[in-house]
Amino acid sequence: MSKQSGEQQIQEIKLYESKHKEKDLVQTHHHTTHQILYVLEGTGKCTLNQTDYALESDNVVLIAPYTKHSILSSSKLTVLVLEFNESFLSDEVRTELLPFVFKDSSVMKMSLFDSSELRQLLRKMLYEQSHGDNLRMLAMKIFLAELLFVMKRSYQSNQIADTNKLRVEWLRNYINTHYYEITASEDLSKKMGMSTRYVHSIFKEHYGKTPMQYLTEVRLELVKDMLLETDNDIASICFEVGFESVSTFYRVFKKYVGIPPNQYRTSHHEPGYGED
CATH class of the missing domain: 1.10.10.60 (Homeodomain-like)
Structure with a gap:
């Protein structure tokens, strides 16, 4: 995984591939930039601020600046790394999306629909990065804002799903203990x-x-x-x-x-x- 020190801080958006062999270890480090990691294939473990998370295909890893993190691959692991400096983003994105998405460094499992949207946006960004014209960085900026929006929406959907899970578990328990009085x-x-x-x-x-x-x-x-x-x-x-x-x-x-x-x-x- 690329390591950016304060002196090497990127001034724009970068999207690159990071490959790891089985049992490769990326030692604990941190960045001054924001990173979004998308697992293309393989499994492993990601440690964020001393909390361990399992990694598998389609997982999204959110790494806020200065988060100490490491990655250990348990198989061949291929990851897309989206790295950016928040100063490159618009005021609306910095205030409305960034604090919400990067509230905590964590690993997300997105819905099939949102995961599909995320992959399409990453493909667009890869294309612009490789083949774009003088509007390349504007396109990258727009796609990044859209990607952050998709992630915020996915998080909110997951919250609703988690809330509903708690609701039906409560209802199931209520039925188990009040079966005799429900008409x-x-x-x-x-x-x-x-x-x-x-x-x-x-x-x-x-x-x-x-x-x-x-x-x-x-x-x-x-x-x-x-x-x-x-x-x-x-x-x-x-x-x-x-x-x-x-x-x-x-x-x-x-x-x-x-x-x-x-x-x-x-x-x-x-x-x-x-x-x-």
Whole structure:
């Protein structure tokens, strides 16, 4: 990895390839410039201010000025290095994008869509750097601003995804512990302060089923255990886990399990069940 001292500080934008063999080590160092590393292929480890991050294809490494960092390749590793001096950027980019993107030096995994946009911008920058005319640096400046915008948008999208993950994990836990009192999907959406459609959408995105489908599965697993582990009447079990009617319970149980609950109890009872 290129090392720029204060005296060698670049005055514009540079984009170059950095190749590493297996087990190559780039010793700890820092730059006075900003760097964005895009992993083209290979795996390895990047240490940023004594924090280790795994590296793999399509990862983006953000290195703010004066961040102490090192890289250890665990296979052949090819990286594109985009290095620039912030004084080269417009005031809007320096104030609106740069502080947000480089708030912390870190490793990002972008979405497929944003990663595709990033690759296209890097290709454009490589072309301008090699074949551009007297407008080359203006083009590089514009593409860099667009790239920083894509990264800020990707970060915000990841934040939303992380927030939704926390939401559905909370909802899943709520269903696990309040299965007996939930009567409709509206109960869950009101609890979360969101529309029923949105709650269904984010839950299904993470778990492959709607909250009410998951609720039914939780209830039926409990019912199966109670059918085998207790001699409670089926109507009592149905009531205890939250089904509103015995007829609905029988229909749902047979749909999911394949046989009626009384037949399930009989066919799964071990000999001597209930005996001392």
